[in-house]
C-alpha cells in the first residue's frame with residue numbers, strides 16, 4: 001500500500017454563524033499514526049469528516065497525496081473511515097458486511113471473495129466470517145468495521161473515537177492491536193479521541209485542539225514535557241499551574257502570584273513575557289528534610305499537608321502553600337506511612353522541571 005501525506009492549509013469551516021474550525025494548518029506525513037485530541041466540541045470530528053469529504057470548508061485547501069480534493073466526493077477520495085458506532089448491518093454476516101463497499105464498486109465476485117479473506121485475516125477474524133455482528137464481542141465488531149474499511153484499500157484511514165464503546169480492558173487490548181495493525185500496514189492514519197492516554201500511547205504525533213484551533217502539535221513526549229500554553233498543560237497530564245507576573249530584582253527572577261505569593265525562582269531561568277503561568281508536574285515535587293537542603297537549582301516552597309492519598313507507587317499529597325494548593329506525587333518506600341495531615345513540609349522542584357506557559 002502506498003503511504004500518502006495530507007496537507008491542511010488555512011482551513012476554516014463554519015456551520016451557519018458558528019465558526020467550528022479556525023485557520024487550521026497541519027501536515028500529516030505519509031505512514032504517520034496521527035491523533036486529533038481535544039475535549040468534546042473542539043472540532044476534531046468536524047476536521048476528520050472534512051478529510052473524508054462529508055464536510056466542506058469555506059476557506060483553505062485540503063491536499064491528499066499532493067492533490068487538492070476540495071469538492072471531490074467522499075467515495076472518490078480513497079479514504080476509509082471507521083465510526084464510533086461501527087455502523088455494521090445486523091442482518092448480514094461478517095463477510096457480507098465486509099463485502100459491502102466492494103460490491104458497491106462492482107468488482108468481480110472472485111475478487112470480492114479474495115479481498116474479504118485478506119481483510120478479515122488482517123484483523124484476525126478469519127474464523128468468524130459467517131457470524132452476525134450480534135454474535136460478536138464489541139472488540140470483534142470494531143475489527144469487522146476496520147476490515148470493511150481496509151477491504152477497499154484506502155490510502156488514508158480515519159478513526160473516529162474507535163475505542164470509546166469498549167469496556168476498559170478491551171479498550172487497552174484493542175488499542176495495542178490497532179498500533180500493531182497500523183505499523184504493519186504503514187497506512188497514513190488519523191485517530192480522533194478525547195482521551196489523552198489513548199492518544200499518547202498509540203500515536204506518533206498528536207494535535208491538541210480546543211475551540212476549533214490547534215493549540216499544539218508534537219510527539220506525545222513533547223506535549224507532556226513542553227506544553228506551550230495553559231490549555232495543553234492541563235489537558236495532557238496533571239499539572240500545578242499558577243498565574244502570575246515576573247519581575248527581576250538584582251540577579252534574581254521573581255514571580256508574583258496572587259495565590260502562591262512572591263517567590264524567588266532558581267537562577268538560570270529565562271523570563272519570556274511578563275505575564276505567564278508557572279507550571280510543574282506533581283511528580284516533579286520532592287520533600288526536603290529541612291529548610292536549607294537542596295536550595296540551589298530548585299524552586300523552594302513551604303506548606304502544610306492537607307491530605308494524602310495512597311496510589312500504590314506514590315502518595316499523592318495536597319499541600320497548602322499560601323493561598324494555593326500544590327499537588328505532589330511522592331514515591332513511597334515500602335512500609336513507610338504517609339506524612340500526617342497538618343505537617344509542615346519543605347517542597348523542592350528542580351529548575352529543569354519548571355515551565356512557563358502562555359495563559
Ligand SMILES: Nc1ncnc2c1ncn2[C@@H]1O[C@H](COP(=O)(O)OP(=O)(O)OP(=O)(O)O)[C@@H](O)[C@H]1O
Nearest residue numbers: 015018020038039040041042043044045046047194
Ligand atoms: N452539522 C452540524 N451543524 C451545526 N453544528 C455542528 C455540526 N456538526 C458539528 N457541529 C458543532 O461543531 C462543534 C464541533 O463539533 P465536533 O463534533 O467536531 O467536536 P468534537 O471535538 O469532535 O467533539 P465530540 O468528541 O463531542 O464529537 C460543536 O459545537 C458542534 O455542536
